[in-house]
Amino acid sequence: MLVDYNKPTLPDLGQQSKWLIEEVAPGLPAEMRSEFIRAAKDTSRIRSMPVAHYPATFPSIRGYVGLGDHANQRHPLTGGGMTCAFNDVLRLAKSLAVIPRLRGNDVNDMAEIEDRIQKAILQYSQKRFLHCGSINILSWALYAVFQSPPLRDACLDYFMLGGDCVDGPISLLSGMELSSLTLLFHYYRVMIFYLLNTVTCTGAYSCRDEKNPVSPKNALMRPFSW
Template sequence: MSSLSHGHSTVSRDYDVIIVGAGVLGAALGATLGRQGRRTLVLERDLRVPDRIVGELLQPGGYRALQALGLQECTEDIDAIPCYGYHIQSATKQTVAIQYPVVEPASMAEKKPRYQGRSFHHGRFVDKLRQACHHTPNVTMVEATVNKLLRCPVTQRVIGIQCYSKIATDETAQPSEQDRQYYQYYAPLTIIADGCFSKFRRECGASMPQNVSHFCGFILRDCTLPTPHHGHVLLTPSAPILMYQIGTHETRILVDIPGKLPSIGNGDMKKYLLKHIAPHLPSSVTTSFHKALETERFRVMPNSRLPGHLTQEDGVLVLGDALNMRHPLTGAGMTVALNDVLLLRSLLSPAAIPDLWDDMAMRQCKLALHTGRKSYACVLNVLAHGIYTIFAADPQDPQMKVMQLGCFNYFRLGEQWVDGPVGLLGGIYHSQWLLLGHFYSVAMYGLWLILSGRAASIDARPSFVACLLALPMNLVRCAITLWAASWLLLPAMLAEFLA
């Protein structure tokens, strides 16, 4: 039977699998392993409903994985909003709406069904996942802080964890050393899924994340988005803005801030938002935005990049944001996590590995996971890096500004050109060659803009003579832009494949 405990007196000490962290990946994996008959212990530092400003947009590829895991009910009864695609606004306030691809094979109906995602309050979704995990047979959930990995004194293999819970009833206080009660649990496999601020990442041989920028996020109340049921990406001279509805009356706005963060306490953040963000918002959003600046709490979190690595140590496996991160502008984090769970469902099944103490079989499982996840994780990681770099291009960088203009206008070419890129963005397609092809198609489109004299504006109409006279210089610009585009994409792809 499953059980949920805030204490340890009635909890067994020996399991098949221990999962550290009950976020999206930890809770989904706990439920999945429990259904397969694995005795699973899930440990979470705080089982209250989480309060985060990211992890609120589930792309179609993640929603499809959630359905395959039999956990789609976790998006029900949480006021989740269907998401059908993206609305993109350029720095000059031109707009284009792009939809996710048609589901294949499409029916013969007049209106063909399209892939769709979901947006919601992160905490509500995670809470539903935890409830599903808690009610799964063979799963035990315990509220406790894991502070140590236990190792065999001879082989140094990880054989379990040590954790503590506090005696005091004050939920807001950190337990002092004398208030802590330590407990030890043992299992042949310990899975580290303790998030982006993982305390065990370095100990397990994974790299440390590289900070790229920060998001400042808050909620807009009763906001009217230009294209309902779409994620909105607004390009500005400073950095992109992301908006999406997370409830009937709430819309999340995330403002990307490169470099040093303005202070929230002394009012600098509010001044920054008024000066650099407010002028670029659609008119339908302006009233809600200004009201939110006066009434809502600003939240800040780092945006980091971390290529995934193979976990070499026996007895432990690092997953989720503890293993692999990308810029959240593309909303790919939960999609990668849920597809990892889907892949592990077969790799860790009792039929595949009857005995989890079999280290040779587990090493093969880890290698299969590492290579198998590259098909989707590599595409989404590289895409997030590329799109963020282009959309956050410095106005003084002419090559990236051409790529930004080319990318935006490439999306305006029509469905036959957009289905590939938006399918990759949505985690629906997992082809590195498709990514490579469309990236260089965007680059070629940018080169055409240079040669046709439209690098500054797509609406420019220079004469043939002017284009001819500028041709030598524009050919040089094309070569530099193509080099910059290749330098943006190829090293990122290589880093993902060699990780």
């Protein structure tokens, strides 16, 4: 299980175990809580990994190309790394496909081929944002949203509306929709939905009755037409 520790410094394993048991475990479903606590007590099984966030730098090094996370990383929350990696491979292959051959017969011939390869790599690096830009932005935007309980609840309320409120974000996450305008559209819809729910308290998730989850109060309400 991946658990986000959003603090400046990481404590020792004993403190990590205590934090997992006392602060994380209570928020888990009852069915998995005991097993989670059992695993958290074994400090030898706790592993930590910092989240890297860096831009692509490989075009500045001749003959070197980065694919997937080696090109640039995003927050792992959305699991978009493999989607970006596969699309990187396809885009680079298309850029290299225009080169008729990759081996030369003499030094001058090889120098010309190397120049064409470098141009293909540069073209790939300049255009890869078309398929990974929205995924990268969405990963960090969702991470910021889920850090705030009110915004997180508003996001879940939005998903519970179904239809395009789910299809749109999922198409962005899966790389099926690449438009950054679509990303902005859904992002601001969630923000507006949050403001409306704050005033009207009609969110199916944020305004649910936790003591009676099947009560009419939890019925899906759609007071506003999108």
